[in-house]
Amino acid sequence: MKKNIAVIRGDGIGPEIVNEALKVLDAVAEKYGHEFIYTDVDMGGCAIDKWGEPLPKEMLDKCLASDSVLLGAVGGPKWDGVPGDKRPEKGLLSLRGGMKLYSNNRPAKLWKQLADASPLKPSIVDNGIDFIVVRELIGGVYFGSHTTEEKNGEAVATDIMEYSEHEIERIGRIGFETAMKRRKKLTSIDKANVLDTSRLWRKVMHRLSEEYPEVEYSDMLVDNAAMQIVKDPSQFDVIVTENLFGDILSDEASMITGSIGMIPSSSLGETSCGLYEPIHGSAPDIAGQNLANPIGTILSAAMMLRYSFDMAKEADDIEAAVTKALDAGLRTGDIMQDGCTKVGCKEMGDAVVGYIG
Ligand code: IPM
Ligand code: MG
Numbered sequence: 001m002k003k004n005i006a007v008i009r010g011d012g013i014g015p016e017i018v019n020e021a022l023k024v025l026d027a028v029a030e031k032y033g034h035e036f037i038y039t040d041v042d043m044g045g046c047a048i049d050k051w052g053e054p055l056p057k058e059m060l061d062k063c064l065a066s067d068s069v070l071l072g073a074v075g076g077p078k079w080d081g082v083p084g085d086k087r088p089e090k091g092l093l094s095l096r097g098g099m100k101l102y103s104n105n106r107p108a109k110l111w112k113q114l115a116d117a118s119p120l121k122p123s124i125v126d127n128g129i130d131f132i133v134v135r136e137l138i139g140g141v142y143f144g145s146h147t148t149e150e151k152n153g154e155a156v157a158t159d160i161m162e163y164s165e166h167e168i169e170r171i172g173r174i175g176f177e178t179a180m181k182r183r184k185k186l187t188s189i190d191k192a193n194v195l196d197t198s199r200l201w202r203k204v205m206h207r208l209s210e211e212y213p214e215v216e217y218s219d220m221l222v223d224n225a226a227m228q229i230v231k232d233p234s235q236f237d238v239i240v241t242e243n244l245f246g247d248i249l250s251d252e253a254s255m256i257t258g259s260i261g262m263i264p265s266s267s268l269g270e271t272s273c274g275l276y277e278p279i280h281g282s283a284p285d286i287a288g289q290n291l292a293n294p295i296g297t298i299l300s301a302a303m304m305l306r307y308s309f310d311m312a313k314e315a316d317d318i319e320a321a322v323t324k325a326l327d328a329g330l331r332t333g334d335i336m337q338d339g340c341t342k343v344g345c346k347e348m349g350d351a352v353v354g355y356i357g
Helices: 014-032 045-051 057-065 088-098 112-117 165-180 196-209 222-231 243-256 295-307 312-327 345-356
Strands: 002-010 035-040 068-073 103-109 130-136 146-151 154-159 185-190 216-221 238-241 266-268
Touching: 002 014, 002 045, 002 057, 014 035, 014 068, 014 295, 014 312, 014 345, 045 088, 057 088, 068 295, 103 165, 103 243, 112 312, 130 165, 130 243, 165 185, 165 196, 165 238, 185 196, 185 222, 185 243, 196 216, 216 222, 222 238, 222 243, 238 243, 266 295, 295 312, 295 345, 312 345
Parallel strands: 002 035, 002 068, 130 238, 185 216, 185 238
Antiparallel strands: 103 130, 103 266, 146 154
16 A cells, blocks of 8 residues: 655654654565655744744645654754744644644553553552543644733733534544443543533533443543542543643653653544654653654554554554564663663664564
8 A cells, every 4th residue: 555644753852753663664564565655744843943933834735635644743942932823832733723633542551561660559550551541632722812911010811711512522422432442431531610611521421421322431520530540540441531631631641651752642533644643742851862762653653554544454563563672671761670671762663673574
């Protein structure tokens, strides 16, 4: 099969982790006789430096014309002084919005090889951690209006959080459908004791739950959810939540699995053209030193094969190769353990390629 992949290397460690993922994709292409054609796309800080804006229209168009987009990471202290609507992160939000990617899927799964790296006690980790955060990605406070005005002699800032029924329903459906393919348990997370958007969220979710009688459904307040994720993560199968809560809870979920560097994500809308990226940031402090963990990006490439290209066997191969690299004791700095071999970003990528066979 021939597939066009838009490649956004981005900033910080972005270029080095993406390079490793492309090496792995090339190995898969060779093994299975596929052709992956890569088109470079500038987005984030590097696009600001080159084009004066974080996501020029031609760059978004390249992504829309592709079969899917692979992204490293964007942002860094260099662009901290840039106004909010021109920041590197704004490029990412415009890309998600422009591609209408409303559903973000972030798995939190403990690799048994990395159990020691989890900050949780063995008595908790031993019950297993294997859940998915389904995060609404193009609504809520991220996409409401943002203003800062002078009022009564001081600055006053406002961020509007808005959700319509159809926006809630389409992500809710993804939550239920995801649960149907797994252990059939869905937890919807909101703040319905305070927010109107959450009360509407809950109402729509309850209505949907009647269509999915097989799914064991429950609501949970976000503050309680933040506690439950560290107290007893084994209770979760699929979590569905709005944009900001999902941003925060998915970072928490990644940390209990050992390292944020391991977690891939997919973002999809109505078509099969998705955006695949690790959930970590651009880590400017370690950029360019061959220290980054490329596994989150490599696993994101595997998700792209599975969810956008219908290449389940190829995706299985990549995941198995990552498992073998970990079984062989190879570790980047973020997941290093006693008795293991510390390797760089490039060496980890080479090892995964080697195990693709
Ligand atoms: C993420 C990131 C982004 C977000 C930032 C970089 C805008 O934290 O993908 O989780 O908040 O969505
Ligand atoms: Mg985040």
